[in-house]
Amino acid sequence: MKIASFEFNVRELSGSFGNLGTFLPLAVGYFAVCGLNPAGLLVMMGLANIFTGIFYRLPIPIEPMKVIAAAAIAQQWSPSMVYASGFSMGCIWLLFAISDIASRVSRMTPAAVVRGIQVTLGILLAIQACKMLATSWLLSGIALLAGLGLRTSRRLPAAVVLVLIGIAIMATKNQLGDISSPSFTLPPLTTFSPKEVWQTLLLAGFAQIPLTITNATIATSCLISAYWPNRTVSPRRLSVSQGIMNLIPPFFGGMPMCHGAGGLAGQYYFGARTGGTNIIEGVVELSLGLFFAASVAGLFSAFPKPIIGVMLLLVGFELIKFARDVQGKSNILPLIMTVVLSLASNMAVGFVGGIMTNALLIDRQRQI
Numbered sequence: 001m002k003i004a005s006f007e008f009n010v011r012e013l014s015g016s017f018g019n020l021g022t023f024l025p026l027a028v029g030y031f032a033v034c035g036l037n038p039a040g041l042l043v044m045m046g047l048a049n050i051f052t053g054i055f056y057r058l059p060i061p062i063e064p065m066k067v068i069a070a071a072a073i074a075q076q077w078s079p080s081m082v083y084a085s086g087f088s089m090g091c092i093w094l095l096f097a098i099s100d101i102a103s104r105v106s107r108m109t110p111a112a113v114v115r116g117i118q119v120t121l122g123i124l125l126a127i128q129a130c131k132m133l134a135t136s137w138l139l140s141g142i143a144l145l146a147g148l149g150l151r152t153s154r155r156l157p158a159a160v161v162l163v164l165i166g167i168a169i170m171a172t173k174n175q176l177g178d179i180s181s182p183s184f185t186l187p188p189l190t191t192f193s194p195k196e197v198w199q200t201l202l203l204a205g206f207a208q209i210p211l212t213i214t215n216a217t218i219a220t221s222c223l224i225s226a227y228w229p230n231r232t233v234s235p236r237r238l239s240v241s242q243g244i245m246n247l248i249p250p251f252f253g254g255m256p257m258c259h260g261a262g263g264l265a266g267q268y269y270f271g272a273r274t275g276g277t278n279i280i281e282g283v284v285e286l287s288l289g290l291f292f293a294a295s296v297a298g299l300f301s302a303f304p305k306p307i308i309g310v311m312l313l314l315v316g317f318e319l320i321k322f323a324r325d326v327q328g329k330s331n332i333l334p335l336i337m338t339v340v341l342s343l344a345s346n347m348a349v350g351f352v353g354g355i356m357t358n359a360l361l362i363d364r365q366r367q368i
Contacts, residue, residue, distance in 0.1 A: 005057040006276040012059075014157030015272025016281035019061050019263040021125070021312035024300050026064045029073035030255055031297040036079050038296040040187040040253015042289030046282040048245045048257055053278025055241065056233060058224065060278065061263025062245070065089065065256040067211055071204035083250035084192035085200035086257070090246030092209065093239050102235035106218045112331040113354035114222050115322050116338025117214045117347055121262050122319030123339070125312045132309025139169075143310040151269070151314075159270035159311065166307045175302040182291040187252040210348030212258050216242065219261035226322070227268055266315035330365070334358040 030036040048062045068085050071077070077085075096102050133140040143162055150158040170176050217235045224233045238259055245257050267277055288296055326335050337357040342350025 005274055006053075006279065007274045008276045008280065009154075010160060011154050011157050011271035012274060012276040013280055014159040014270045015059055015267045015277040016284065017159035017163050018266035018268070018270035018272060018311070018315070019063060019281075020159075020163070021129070021266065021308050021315060022063055022066070022260075022262060024303060024308060026066070026069040026073070028297065028301045029069065030064075030082065032301065033073045034077050034079060034082055036082060036255065037188050037190075037253045037293070039185040039289045039293035040190065040249075041255050042285045042293070042296065043187045044249035044252055044254030045257065046285030046287075046289060048249070048254075049278045049282030049285065052241060052245075053275035053282065056278075057275040058228065058231060058233070059264065059267045059272035059275065060220075060224075060233070060238075060241075061260055061267055062257050062278070062281075063216075063260040063263045065208050065212065065258050067208040068200070068204045068256045071207075075203065077200070077203075079190065079253075080192040081196050081200050082255060083190050083253070084196035085205055086246045086250040086255060087192065088197045088201050088205050089208065089212075089256050089258075090243050090248075090250070092205075092243075093212075093246065094243030096213075097236055097239035097243055100236050102213055102217045102239045105213060106221065106235045109218060109351075109355065110331070110334055110358045111222070112326050112334040113338050113351060113358065114214075114219055115326050116335040116354050117219050117342065117351060118223070118261050118265075118319045119323050119335065120339050120342040120347060120350060121215060121219075122265075122316040123343065124316075125262060125319070126316035129309040129311075129313035129316060132305040132312065135309075136304075136306045139304060140306040140310060143307045144313070147310050147314050154271075157271045158314075162307050162311060166304045169304050169307075170299075170302055173302075176299075179292070179295045179299065183294065184290060185293045187254075187289070190251055190253050192250065207346075208256075210346070210351065212242070214347050214351050215262070216258040216260045220259045220264055223261050223264050223322075226325075227264075262315055262319060265318040266311065269314055269318045270311075330358075330361050333361060 052060050147158045217238045221235045242258050334354045334357045338350045338354030341353040
């Protein structure tokens with residue numbers, strides 16, 4: 001079925017699963033370690049997906065903010081600290097949208113550096129994927145063959161098949177028996193203190209900003225143009241949506257959220273082509289949050305890691321392939337410097353190093 005620029009079919013359903021590899025592990029950590037309410041997290045993410053799909057009419061991913069999520073889980077933040085960090089990110093990204101900082105940074109960023117950020121993310125996803133694949137090489141091999149062989153299938157899209165394989169494995173291990181009967185649960189009303197807003201900014205918020213500028217904003221905007229040459233989504237528009245999606249959810253149990261090049265690559269690889277992908281994903285998340293909140297944490301944690309690993313690996317390769325767009329020594333060197341410094345330190349350092357390398361090469365060419 002097709003409505004205007006939205007499609008609702010099995011391919012778009014498959015695309016909606018393309019972000020599972022990065023979402024599931026962090027969601028489980030938020031539930032198990034930080035004590036976040038599954039109803040709040042899922043309902044808020046579902047609404048963000050639905051509104052994003054309607055607004056952009058493209059598959060724009062909604063992801064957890066990874067630096068904040070990692071810090072929150074590692075340091076065992078309280079739920080109110082997680083909500084406070086989301087609110088601070090909402091304020092910062094609306095400020096960035098008003099001042100158009102992201103667009104200015106985007107205009108001064110060479111294409112090779114953006115590609116370097118994408119390649120770095122692809123490598124990091126592949127490394128994480130290999131750790132998950134190692135838990136069962138047999139299942140990993142079967143899942144990898146399915147993921148590669150069904151990539152272009154419209155009747156049996158890869159992500160749908162992989163999720164069904166995962167559910168079947170859980171069923172054979174009697175891990176679906178703990179699902180409680182559906183019961184309606186509304187997201188909780190949640191609060192936090194100004195002190196927690198500043199505290200979480202110091203602990204992880206300021207470190208999150210460079211990653212969100214490079215990966216979730218600039219790289220995502222460039223990737224949209226690569227996949228849909230006739231469609232443009234500016235960094236400023238992405239800043240606006242990232243601001244809005246973090247201002248309201250913290251008061252209803254939502255986690256800090258952003259867009260992301262990795263999520264977009266995953267959705268596109270597995271079949272996403274329209275905003276229908278976001279709407280489908282949003283409806284699934286709303287349904288889980290409203291009716292199965294009591295069972296979600298156990299289900300997510302039981303999902304087979306090798307299948308998640310395969311999905312991450314394929315997404316990683318999808319991002320790494322963009323390196324082939326960079327040609328010529330003057331472009332390859334900034335890309336390499338961006339990747340090396342990003343892997344050795346972090347993406348913010350790689351981003352700055354890539355820009356400096358590009359500037360030095362331009363200056364040298366002028367002197368010749």
